[in-house]
Amino acid sequence: MSSTLRPLVIPLLVPLLLAAAPPQAAPAARRLEDAVPDTFTGVERVVAVGDVHGDVEALKEVLRLAKLIDDKGRWSGGKAHLVQTGDIPDRGERTREAFELLMRLEREALAAGGRVHALLGNHEVMNMLGDLRYVAPGELASFADQSPEPDASGTPRGLKGHRVAYGPQGRYGQWLRAHPAVVRVNDTLFVHGGVAPAVPAKTLAELNHWVRQDLFPGNPPGGAKDAQGPLWFRGYALGQEEDEARALDTVLQRFGAKRMVMGHTTDRDGKIRTRFGGKAVFIDTGLSTGYGRHLAALELRDGHVTALYANGRVELVAPAPAVAPAGKVSP
Structure with a gap:
């Protein structure tokens, strides 16, 4: 073959080879026995955010407040870990956008040496299991493109797409089934309910x-x-202090932690709350517009436990002071 013909042959072969290549296989469905990472140590900065309930703009705003994303919504938190304690869906209409944001931030944070932990909440599970009591009409309709078949006459728009999307092989169902309900980061347990x-x-x-x-x-x-179960339990948020203090100490000792951070039980004053000498921290402040849009995040860094609000920082728990050796006076 002459050298003048060779350059023409290669461009012709490329599309033929691509056409002959086998189609890319769909991602394998998640399995119960798949490993789900649950313990992380040596993390310098941890930020936790509570229930989102379909309000992606409030989620973006609180992540900017915590300096985890920039003005364009890209990860800017470096090696920090973000823990979102569940209840992304329901009650608000932009659940899909919130899912997509966290899915993208997972990849960007990992590339920067950080992590995003999107935990399972009771509302994620309700959607996966077909309990649609709290799904807003616009939220349901946003899933319509996830099913190749149209909705049956007389049924709400998006019903079939929602079922596909949250199913074991659906875009969001697969993603959610790869996530834990409880993680430990450094010395802190994070969970939706308790x-x-x-x-x-x-x-x-x-x-x-x-x-x-x-x-x-x-x-x-x-x-x-x-x-x-850990997606529904409210004992530490609402129970009698004397009884629940013993229960909490038992659990913390069992799982090697010194505190537990929880969402699920909304504090209507919009403030992060602690109980049991700071061993329990409650971060569902009503972030979504339907609950008052109270922007708040929890920061754990250098032993300090700090609430981040739009109007400033409030230290909730400070590190215990070092004990001076016997016979010496600390400065």
Whole structure:
């Protein structure tokens, strides 16, 4: 073949080779036995944000407040870890946008040496299991393009697409089923509702497996629907201090932590609240517009536990002072 013909042949072959290539396989469905990372150590800065309920603009604003994203919505938090404690969907109409934002930030944070942990809340599970009591009409309609088939006559727009999207192989169902209900970052447990002492688990891996049993067919009942499971339990937020203090100490000791950070129970004054000498921290301040749009995030850094608000910072728990050796006076 002459050298003058060779350059013409290559461009002709490329599309033929691409056409002959096998189609790209769809991502494999998640399985119950898949590993779900649950423990992270050596993290310098952790920021936690509570329930979103479909308000992506409020989520963006609080992430900018915490200096985790820039003006264009890109990750700017470096090696920080963001923990979102569940309840992204329901009640607001822009749930999909909030999912997409966190999915993208997961990748960007990981590339920068940080992490985004989007935990399961009870409303994620309700949507995955077909409980649509709190799905706003516009929120449901936004999923219409996720199904190749149109909705049946007389049914709400987006019903079929929602079922596909949250299913085991759906875009958001697959993503959610890859996430834990509880993580420990440094010395802090993060969970949507709370970890009760009665949970049938001695490790976080066992606890997350128990929750995930409800999300995959063919398993015995698990902790995602259990009223005392970590997505629903409100004992530390609402229970009697004396009784719940002992329960909390038992759980913290079992899982090797010194505090627990929870969403789920909304504090209507818009402030982050602590109980039990700072061992329990409640961060559902009503972030979404439907709950008053109270912007707040929790920061854990250098032993300090700090609430971040639009009008400033409030230190909630300071590190314990160092104890001077016997016979010496600390400066």
